[in-house]
Amino acid sequence: MKQGEYPAQYAFGISYTSMTVEPPRYLPWLVKQVQAKGVQILRVQVDSLRAALDHVPEAKAIINCSGIGARYLKDVHDEAVFPERGQTCVIRTTFKKMIIRSGAEYTYLIPRPASGILVLGGINEPFNMSPEPNPASREMFKQRAYKICPELGPPEQMEFVKDIIGVRSTRKGGYRLERQENGRVPIIHSYGYNGGGYQASMGAAREVVRLLRGEDC
Ligand SMILES: Cc1cc2nc3c(=O)[nH]c(=O)nc-3n(C[C@H](O)[C@H](O)[C@H](O)COP(=O)(O)OP(=O)(O)OC[C@H]3O[C@@H](n4cnc5c(N)ncnc54)[C@H](O)[C@@H]3O)c2cc1C
Numbered sequence: 076m077k078q079g080e081y082p083a084q085y086a087f088g089i090s091y092t093s094m095t096v097e098p099p100r101y102l103p104w105l106v107k108q109v110q111a112k113g114v115q116i117l118r119v120q121v122d123s124l125r126a127a128l129d130h131v132p133e134a135k136a137i138i139n140c141s142g143i144g145a146r147y148l149k150d151v152h153d154e155a156v157f158p159e160r161g162q163t164c165v166i167r168t169t170f171k172k173m174i175i176r177s178g179a180e181y182t183y184l185i186p187r188p189a190s191g192i193l194v195l196g197g198i199n200e201p202f203n204m205s206p207e208p209n210p211a212s213r214e215m216f217k218q219r220a221y222k223i224c225p226e227l228g229p230p231e232q233m234e235f236v237k238d239i240i241g242v243r244s245t246r247k248g249g250y251r252l253e254r255q256e257n258g259r260v261p262i263i264h265s266y267g268y269n270g271g272g273y274q275a276s277m278g279a280a281r282e283v284v285r286l287l288r289g290e291d292c
Contacts, residue, residue, distance in 0.1 A: 082223065085176075095173060096273045097187045123149040124262060136287055137262045142244035145251070145266045155247040156267050160203040160240070163196040164216045166227075167234040174224055182219040184227075192236055193227075195220045199270075201245070208238035245269040252279060254286040263287055 081088030106116070121127045124137050141148060146156040170193055176182040185194040195216040217230035227233065246267025255262040263286045268275045 082225075093173060095185055095187065097189060098273070100189065101273075121148075123151075125150055125258070128259070134260060136260050138283055138287075139262055139264045140266055142266055143242060145244070145264070151264075153246070153251065153267075157245055157247075158202060158204050159243040159245045159269070160198075160200040160205065161196065161243055161270070162198055162209060162212050162216075163194045163239045164213045165192050165194055165236040165239060166217075167191060167236050168193045168227065170224075170227060172224075176219075176223050180219055180222075182216070182223055184220055184224060194239070199243075204242060206240055208240055213238055243270050243272075250275070250279075252282055252286075254289075261287070 076088035076090050080090070110116070117130060119127070119130055121130075124139055127137065128134055139145065139148075139151065141151070143156060143158050145151045145153045169191065170184075171186045171188050172184070173186060174182075174184045181197065183194075183196050185196075186192075187194065197216070198212055213235075214230065217233055220227055220233075221229055244267055246269070250267040250269070251264045253264055255264060263283050265279050265283050268279070
């Protein structure tokens with residue numbers, strides 16, 4: 076970007092065209108897609124992958140996409156996986172640009188244009204599983220968003236909609252995407268995508284299919 080196209084206090088800026096995903100719209104759509112292909116969804120809490128097989132004895136494979144659950148499932152017990160709490164603040168606005176500041180004062184503004192809202196973030200808190208919103212974080216997101224994008228108006232004038240709290244499943248050394256063969260059926264592990272689960276999902280799903288067919292990854 077040219078000087079003047081980004082706030083003067085920053086060293087440089089990069090502009091590019093991208094896309095955003097709105098999980099509250101995308102996930103129900105995805106469920107309909109797979110159900111239309113005959114997938115049945117069964118919700119059960121299990122303490123191991125083996126126990127999951129008891130509910131579907133005819134299964135020919137297990138795809139383990141258990142996220143942070145991979146740390147606690149008895150026959151996975153992957154201690155490299157750990158929770159990283161995130162919190163964001165949603166405001167109502169017609170502003171439609173995505174802005175990300177990397178490095179110090181990591182800040183992002185991610186629009187959800189179809190819903191008329193903007194998601195302000197963010198934060199990474201290892202091993203914090205609290206579902207309670209932290210008001211200090213909310214104020215910090217608003218202040219930083221205003222600093223990076225004054226056209227949003229000052230924090231006290233932003234139309235607050237809600238806080239969003241979630242836990243990323245982070246894995247030391249990176250995600251796990253591999254086939255394991257030491258049981259009645261093969262297991263394909265696919266978890267530990269940290270803050271990039273949606274970005275990685277389509278590619279990861281293709282690799283899962285290749286691994287399932289026994290092709291090299
Ligand atoms: C604050 C925040 C910001 C994010 N930002 C981005 C972003 O900018 N870009 C992006 O691409 N992604 C983003 N994500 C998504 C993130 O990347 C994660 O990868 C994603 O949420 C995790 O998806 P997953 O399907 O691997 O795991 P999960 O969504 O955690 O799914 C795991 C599933 O396994 C089930 N499970 C686990 N253990 C058991 C058990 N014992 N018995 C039965 N069921 C079990 C759980 O119930 C759950 O349904 C963000 C997430 C958060 C929280």
